Every structure is written in C-alpha cells, then in structure tokens.
Amino acid sequence: MSNVRRIAIARIWHEANSFNPVLTTLDDFRRREWTKGEDALIQARDTATELGGLVKFLDDHPHWQTTVSRCTSAPPLGPVTSDAIQAITEEILEDLAGVNWDGVYLSLHGAMVAEGDLSPDYSFLTAVRKAIGPTPVLAVSFDMHACLDPSLIKSADIMSGYHTYPHVDMDAAAIRALSAMERALETGQRPQIALRQLDFLPLSHGMRTDKGPMAELVAMGKTECTTEGLEDVSLFGGFAYADTPNTRAIVTATYIPGIDPEPTISRLSAAYMARRKEFGITLPDAATAITKAVSDLDSGASWPIALVDPADNPLSGGIGDTTAQFRALVDADPDYPTVFCFFYDPELTQKAHQLGEGAAISCALGGRIMPEFGPPVLFEGIVEHLTDGQFRNRGPMEFGRQIDLGRTAVLRRGQMRVVISETCQSANDPAWCDLHGIDLNEVAIFAIKAKNHFRASFQELCAQIVDLDCPGLAPIDLSTLPYRKIPPAFF
Incomplete structure (x- = not known):
C-alpha cells in the first residue's frame, strides 16, 4: 500500500495586459474565484479546471492528504495591484510555513504582471520554496500563454502546461503535474525542469491547436515526451500583451535523473522557429x-x-x-x-x-x-x-x-x-x-x-x-x- 502523502495546494491565476489602464484589485479576485479548504474541492468537482483535475486525482489516490490554501483567479485586466498580490501571497505562505509537506502543487497562469514586479509568478514560486524548504516536491501547472522566468527551475521540480487552445485541458494539465509528483514520491527520484526561451513572440491568434503550427508542435512534443521517456513536454507562446522580458516562445521538459532532455528541447526549439512565419495572420476590418x-x-x-x-x-x-x-x-x-x-x-x-x-x-x-x-x-x-x-x-x-x-x-x-x-x-x-x-x-x-x-x-x-x-x-x-x-x- 502506498504511503500517506501530505500535500499542499494553492492557486493564483491571472493574465495581465500591460497596456490596460484598469488595474486588477483584490475585489476582482474575490469576485471571480475565491475558495479555500474543503469548499474549494466541493466547488471544483466535475469541472474542467485545474482544481477539477485535482479532485479527479484525489479520488484515485486516497492516500493523499491535502490541505487546500487560497485558490483564486481574476479576469485578465491590467497589472495586479501590489496590495492584492501581497495579501494573497501572504495568506498562502502563512498556510505553508511550519509544516513538513511531501509535496506542493501550485496552479498558476504564468502571465501575471503586478505593480513593481514584471514576474510575480516567479517571485511567488521563490517565496513558496523558501517557505516549504528544499525537501518537498514542488509541481506547478501553467497556461499555454505563460511568460516564464528561466530562474523558476531553481524552485520548481515539475512543470506542465496546457496542450490545447482553446484551453479545454486545464484539468489534464493538473493531472499530469500531480501524476509526476506521485511518481517522484514513489521512486524517490526528484525530477528537474529544462527550459529554453526563444527570440520570437508568436501571435496568439495563430496558436489554435485544432490545426496549424501550434497543433503540429504540440503533437511533436507529445511524441518526444513518450519516445524520450520524459515526464512532461510543454510548449508556451507567451502572452503578447504582457510587456515583460520573459514574453516569448518557450520550450520546456520535465525529466528524471539519467535522461537527457536537451535533444528534445533542441528539436522542438528548431521546429518552433521554423514555423515562425506561420503564426502571422491578416484580418479584414x-x-x-x-x-x-x-x-x-x-x-x-x-x-x-x-x-x-x-x-x-x-x-x-x-x-x-x-x-x-x-x-x-x-x-x-x-x-x-x-x-x-x-x-x-x-x-x-x-x-x-x-x-x-x-x-x-x-x-x-x-x-x-x-x-x-x-x-x-x-x-x-x-x-x-x-x-x-x-x-x-x-x-x-x-x-x-x-x-x-x-x-x-x-x-x-x-x-x-x-x-x-x-x-x-x-x-x-x-x-x-x-x-x-x-x-x-x-x-x-x-x-x-x-x-x-x-x-x-x-x-x-x-x-x-x-x-x-x-x-x-x-x-x-x-x-x-x-x-x-x-x-x-x-x-
């Protein structure tokens, strides 16, 4: 029988348009999604969301004992006020501190911008790692349009992004991250993340995954993940309207020790760049x-x-x-x-x-x-x-x-x-x-x-x-x- 797992859960999901003058406030988060504890799991059951995926996973893994901290999201407006991000972060860090967790799962968007911080998702990950210490396995899921700071690989062990646009696999992204965490806890092999930024910003209008260049890239990523024995392969396009140094195309792989992710990262990066012009579109007025x-x-x-x-x-x-x-x-x-x-x-x-x-x-x-x-x-x-x-x-x-x-x-x-x-x-x-x-x-x-x-x-x-x-x-x-x-x- 599997050992009991002591797991913490939290969620901050926001995508900011740097040019929108309407700042995102704490009230915006409270209005769209503001849950915690058992109530968060009850509300998420049977939904196609990250927390819905968590509930499915927990149903199949009753040995996981979860503590659900603040889970919240806000509509994509302008940058988040410093007061809002501080209040949410402090609440979560307080819940995480002082407990010997086996693992922590975070549901993030990855394209949040805040007053005075162009990469608050990275700042939050860094703070979480400091709060929980070096031992717990830290898994995170991101939106396909995340703007990822490469330094986040120092804090997170596992990463999974959405593979669909429109995003109809939010629950699947969570399950992929949670499944990798379970394997890590079972085997004792701590995964690592490889991440490569590309000097290219694809237009999201051309990123649908039913057909076209992103569909081809996602299919290639899934094949690479299987054939190379990787835990996860995810491709990100960045959010074009978040004006940050990390807004660009990104290729990532989560892997266990002994497996080299670089050949996969290189092949997918080359394939991404080769399709650069295919992401451009023209539209009628x-x-x-x-x-x-x-x-x-x-x-x-x-x-x-x-x-x-x-x-x-x-x-x-x-x-x-x-x-x-x-x-x-x-x-x-x-x-x-x-x-x-x-x-x-x-x-x-x-x-x-x-x-x-x-x-x-x-x-x-x-x-x-x-x-x-x-x-x-x-x-x-x-x-x-x-x-x-x-x-x-x-x-x-x-x-x-x-x-x-x-x-x-x-x-x-x-x-x-x-x-x-x-x-x-x-x-x-x-x-x-x-x-x-x-x-x-x-x-x-x-x-x-x-x-x-x-x-x-x-x-x-x-x-x-x-x-x-x-x-x-x-x-x-x-x-x-x-x-x-x-x-x-x-x-």
Missing part, C-alpha cells in the same frame, strides 16, 4: 467583414454569422469598451436580427436596472475608458431584459464553473440587441446566451468581443466565425503597442 456578412445573408447564407473582435477580447486584457466594430455595425444598419456582445459599463448597467424592463433608454455606448480606440456611440432604445449575471458553464472550456458577470442588461433598438454588464468578462459559453434569452437560431449576426476561446463552444453553433482587425489593446499588429521590454525583432 470591421466594415469590410460586416459588408460581406450582409451580402452572404442576402444570398441565403445560414445563421448566425459570428463577427469576432479579438482586439477588445476580455481574455486578452481588453477593456470591453472599444467601439470600432459597433460603430461599423450601426453604420451598416443590417436588416437582420443582430446581437452585440458587449460593453463593460457598470454605471449604465445600474441605470438600466433602475429604469426596469420595458423602459426607454437613451445613452452613449463605449468609448468611456480609452476613447482613442473609438468615441462613444449614441443609442436610443428600450431595456429589454435584466439579469443577475449568474450562470454555470456548459461548454467544454471550464465546464461546470460558476460564472458571475455582475448584473447585465439587454438593450434593444429595432432588430439590434446590445448587452451591457458590470464586469469585463468574455462570453465564451452558450450558457451566456441562455442567461440573456438569446436563441442563436434566431440571430443572423452575432458580433462579439472574443477570440479563440469563443470557438470551443460556438464553432458548432455558428454557420461562420469571422475574426476582425479592429483597434484595441490586443491587436494583431503588435508594432502599434508601446513595448518597453520586448524587442520589435521578436515580432
């Missing part, structure tokens, strides 16, 4: 895409056609406030049922709730945070529907996770409906449509601020998905951003 969509509909095209604005995608640190796509839609005035998702505007949402359903509303939409990405657009209509913003994901990405958008409102003018909300969060799950009373079968044009994660649930629900090139904080033309830490030669 909003007016061109809308004109074509209307033409397609006039010719009998199936509904709905999704028009996706990735430059203001909240999961890329967008502000949910740019107006180029919406203005082009208003100017085109398509004679078809249209849904626009969304504008982040807490004050306007509050006003809509005060007015009530059926009330007339006159307002300005968007352009309140960074009007340089488009001035506000005047809107007159009615408040059609009000919600509390609560739903549970039913699509494959983060399946089962409870979502809190804050209050939302559906405004309507003619055949156009516009959703506004109290928080800046992506609509990447069909349960979002259910919440707002939207039947996609009755929508011709679905205009949305989103990116690749949108496809996980909506690829099969939309007749077409067309990405647009709009101004915003997450553009395809990285040269438009005022980078200070990333050399232009990288992109």
Whole structure:
C-alpha cells in the first residue's frame, strides 16, 4: 500500500495586459474565484479546471492528504495591484510555513504582471520554496500563454502546461503535474525542469491547436515526451500583451535523473522557429467583414454569422469598451436580427436596472475608458431584459464553473440587441446566451468581443466565425503597442 502523502495546494491565476489602464484589485479576485479548504474541492468537482483535475486525482489516490490554501483567479485586466498580490501571497505562505509537506502543487497562469514586479509568478514560486524548504516536491501547472522566468527551475521540480487552445485541458494539465509528483514520491527520484526561451513572440491568434503550427508542435512534443521517456513536454507562446522580458516562445521538459532532455528541447526549439512565419495572420476590418456578412445573408447564407473582435477580447486584457466594430455595425444598419456582445459599463448597467424592463433608454455606448480606440456611440432604445449575471458553464472550456458577470442588461433598438454588464468578462459559453434569452437560431449576426476561446463552444453553433482587425489593446499588429521590454525583432 502506498504511503500517506501530505500535500499542499494553492492557486493564483491571472493574465495581465500591460497596456490596460484598469488595474486588477483584490475585489476582482474575490469576485471571480475565491475558495479555500474543503469548499474549494466541493466547488471544483466535475469541472474542467485545474482544481477539477485535482479532485479527479484525489479520488484515485486516497492516500493523499491535502490541505487546500487560497485558490483564486481574476479576469485578465491590467497589472495586479501590489496590495492584492501581497495579501494573497501572504495568506498562502502563512498556510505553508511550519509544516513538513511531501509535496506542493501550485496552479498558476504564468502571465501575471503586478505593480513593481514584471514576474510575480516567479517571485511567488521563490517565496513558496523558501517557505516549504528544499525537501518537498514542488509541481506547478501553467497556461499555454505563460511568460516564464528561466530562474523558476531553481524552485520548481515539475512543470506542465496546457496542450490545447482553446484551453479545454486545464484539468489534464493538473493531472499530469500531480501524476509526476506521485511518481517522484514513489521512486524517490526528484525530477528537474529544462527550459529554453526563444527570440520570437508568436501571435496568439495563430496558436489554435485544432490545426496549424501550434497543433503540429504540440503533437511533436507529445511524441518526444513518450519516445524520450520524459515526464512532461510543454510548449508556451507567451502572452503578447504582457510587456515583460520573459514574453516569448518557450520550450520546456520535465525529466528524471539519467535522461537527457536537451535533444528534445533542441528539436522542438528548431521546429518552433521554423514555423515562425506561420503564426502571422491578416484580418479584414470591421466594415469590410460586416459588408460581406450582409451580402452572404442576402444570398441565403445560414445563421448566425459570428463577427469576432479579438482586439477588445476580455481574455486578452481588453477593456470591453472599444467601439470600432459597433460603430461599423450601426453604420451598416443590417436588416437582420443582430446581437452585440458587449460593453463593460457598470454605471449604465445600474441605470438600466433602475429604469426596469420595458423602459426607454437613451445613452452613449463605449468609448468611456480609452476613447482613442473609438468615441462613444449614441443609442436610443428600450431595456429589454435584466439579469443577475449568474450562470454555470456548459461548454467544454471550464465546464461546470460558476460564472458571475455582475448584473447585465439587454438593450434593444429595432432588430439590434446590445448587452451591457458590470464586469469585463468574455462570453465564451452558450450558457451566456441562455442567461440573456438569446436563441442563436434566431440571430443572423452575432458580433462579439472574443477570440479563440469563443470557438470551443460556438464553432458548432455558428454557420461562420469571422475574426476582425479592429483597434484595441490586443491587436494583431503588435508594432502599434508601446513595448518597453520586448524587442520589435521578436515580432
């Protein structure tokens, strides 16, 4: 029978857009995910998340005795305030200190930026290692868009990243890391991590793993992992909108003593660089895409056609406030049922709730945070529907996770409906449509601020998905951003 394992768990998951002026506060973490202890495991059960993977693993490994410290995440906004990261870190370190752990598992994103710290994930890992001492096995999972400081290999023993984009294998990434920890504890062989940074920053728009260069690289990594006897092989693209010295493509391998990871690292690094140009894309502007969509509909095209604005995608640190796509839609005035998702505007949402359903509303939409990405657009209509913003994901990405958008409102003018909300969060799950009373079968044009994660649930629900090139904080033309830490030669 296996020996009892004494394991600690913690989670800080955040991706920061360095150019977003809206800082991420402790309240943002508390609103999205704020769990601890047994409650964290109860909430995570049957969800496609890292903690959901942990629960699955624990069901199969009853000899693991786990202590779950703070587990939290926040939407990708601007950098995290120093007060927030300090409060979360201190709570976790206090829980870890003074205990003889066999192992510690951390669920991190890897692309967090904080006030005064361009690599807080690394700072946190270093602090955790200091708190637990040199003996416990330290395993960590990361998002595929992590910006990894090479020095982290001095603190962590095991690393596993997501292998899918859209990220539908969060639970699997956790299970890979936990399984490697169990093998290490069984055999007494402490793994090590090899990590190589590349002088290249791939555009995340071209990183989907259903096809294309990233799909090929991930497949190569899985083959290398098996044939070379490695514990894990993961490829990272960095998060292009986090302006840090570690924002770039990265290849990693976790290995046990006696196995040389360098041949694998070298082959995958060469393959990554050889595909550099394949990550670049071009997209139509909003007016061109809308004109074509209307033409397609006039010719009998199936509904709905999704028009996706990735430059203001909240999961890329967008502000949910740019107006180029919406203005082009208003100017085109398509004679078809249209849904626009969304504008982040807490004050306007509050006003809509005060007015009530059926009330007339006159307002300005968007352009309140960074009007340089488009001035506000005047809107007159009615408040059609009000919600509390609560739903549970039913699509494959983060399946089962409870979502809190804050209050939302559906405004309507003619055949156009516009959703506004109290928080800046992506609509990447069909349960979002259910919440707002939207039947996609009755929508011709679905205009949305989103990116690749949108496809996980909506690829099969939309007749077409067309990405647009709009101004915003997450553009395809990285040269438009005022980078200070990333050399232009990288992109």
